[in-house]
Amino acid sequence: MDTFSRTGLTFDVRDAGPADAEPVVLLHGFPQDSTAWDHVAPALHRHGLRTLAPDQRGYSPMARPRGRAQYRLRETTADVLALLDAAGLGSAHVVGHDWGAAVAWALAAWHPERVRTMTALSVPHPAAMARAMVTSDQALRSYYMGLFQLPAVPEALILARAAAPLRRLLTRSGLPDDAVARYVGRMREPGALTGALGWYRALPWNGRDPVGRVRVPTLHVWSTGDAFLGRAATEGTARFVDAPYRLEVLEGVNHWIPELAPDVVADLVAAHVRG
Numbered sequence: 001m002d003t004f005s006r007t008g009l010t011f012d013v014r015d016a017g018p019a020d021a022e023p024v025v026l027l028h029g030f031p032q033d034s035t036a037w038d039h040v041a042p043a044l045h046r047h048g049l050r051t052l053a054p055d056q057r058g059y060s061p062m063a064r065p066r067g068r069a070q071y072r073l074r075e076t077t078a079d080v081l082a083l084l085d086a087a088g089l090g091s092a093h094v095v096g097h098d099w100g101a102a103v104a105w106a107l108a109a110w111h112p113e114r115v116r117t118m119t120a121l122s123v124p125h126p127a128a129m130a131r132a133m134v135t136s137d138q139a140l141r142s143y144y145m146g147l148f149q150l151p152a153v154p155e156a157l158i159l160a161r162a163a164a165p166l167r168r169l170l171t172r173s174g175l176p177d178d179a180v181a182r183y184v185g186r187m188r189e190p191g192a193l194t195g196a197l198g199w200y201r202a203l204p205w206n207g208r209d210p211v212g213r214v215r216v217p218t219l220h221v222w223s224t225g226d227a228f229l230g231r232a233a234t235e236g237t238a239r240f241v242d243a244p245y246r247l248e249v250l251e252g253v254n255h256w257i258p259e260l261a262p263d264v265v266a267d268l269v270a271a272h273v274r275g
Contacts, residue, residue: 004054004086006079009063013083016041017050022116022273023089025080026053028258029098029123031166031183031196033059036097036258043266049273052092054083056100058195059186071198072205073106080107084114093273095265097121097258099199108214119219119269121257122229126211128236136232148200155193163188173227174254217244219272221265223253246272 003010014034024044028036034053041051057063057076069075080103084092091114096104101123108118123129132138148154158166163184170180187193218241222234238245248268253261 004083006082009057009060009065009079011054011056011060011063011079011083013052013054014041015050015052015087017045018048019050021048021050023050023052023087023092024269024273025083025092025094026051027080027094027096027100027103028053028056028059029096029100030199031170031187031193032098032179032258033183033186035182036179037262039262040258040265040269043263044269047266047270049093049270052083052087054079056103058198059192061189061192064191064195068198068201069205071195071202072209073102073202073211074205074209076103076199077107077110081111081114090114091116093117093119093269095119095121095269096123098123098255102126105214106211108216108218109212112214112216115216117217117219117272118214119221119272121221121265122223122226122255124220124222124229124233124237125214125240126206127240128233131236132230132233136230138230138233141228141230145200145203148197149203154197158193159188173256174225174260175256176259179256179259214241215243217272217275219246219248219268221248221250221257221268223250223255223257223261225252225254228255 003012026037028034033055037053044051057079093116094104094107101120104118104120105125108115167180167184220237250261
């Protein structure tokens with residue numbers, strides 16, 4: 001399966017590994033795409049697992065709808081349900097990084113019957129994140145989220161001089177050069193950056209539709225070098241999970257966990273899936 005469709009949108013997806021094995025859905029964040037999992041997926045295949053890694057809404061060239069509301073969590077989670085349906089899967093293990101983790105949290109809370117296990121890389125439960133915004137330095141770490149919600153301005157700033165500002169930001173954040181080149185190239189495609197920023201611009205809609213408690217086995221992986229996400233929300237996440245829960249802390253790794261620690265991620269996910 002190279003594509004799947006929903007409501008007139010067509011999504012690219014990388015479906016690989018043993019076809020009859022336990023399925024693991026891999027959800028990327030901003031400004032990544034499915035190539036974020038290029039080293040994680042083969043390691044999961046070696047563990048005997050199947051992987052399905054879509055280019056999410058705003059990133060797939062034929063799935064870039066207009067309008068902020070098109071990027072709210074209700075839509076992005078429904079995209080994953082459509083992927084499972086297209087693959088003939090009643091449920092799957094779900095792994096998400098960054099915005100992909102937000103989708104994983106919402107999917108596990110709203111549709112637990114479709115989620116066998118859930119793994120969140122970097123991003124905590126949304127309720128823990130909201131609490132940390134007013135009780136820690138998380139609001140300072142997340143300053144860019146307000147900027148990204150402005151109309152037109154982020155596109156002009158980020159794409160100036162052949163996207164040099166985006167390239168510089170990603171490089172300084174510790175993302176490897178090859179990944180920087182891939183993601184900047186994708187964001188320079190027509191409508192791609194606006195689609196990717198739609199996830200931030202939809203935050204007011206997400207606030208009206210809160211993510212509740214999670215009742216599926218959950219693994220949360222956070223790294224001490226993450227400049228965007230602090231310890232407070234990470235440590236507060238456990239109270240929102242009414243199921244077996246484990247926090248794994250990676251020392252010295254920055255925000256880009258799939259790209260920088262793929263073998264560790266694969267080992268943790270495989271153990272979680274089988275546990």
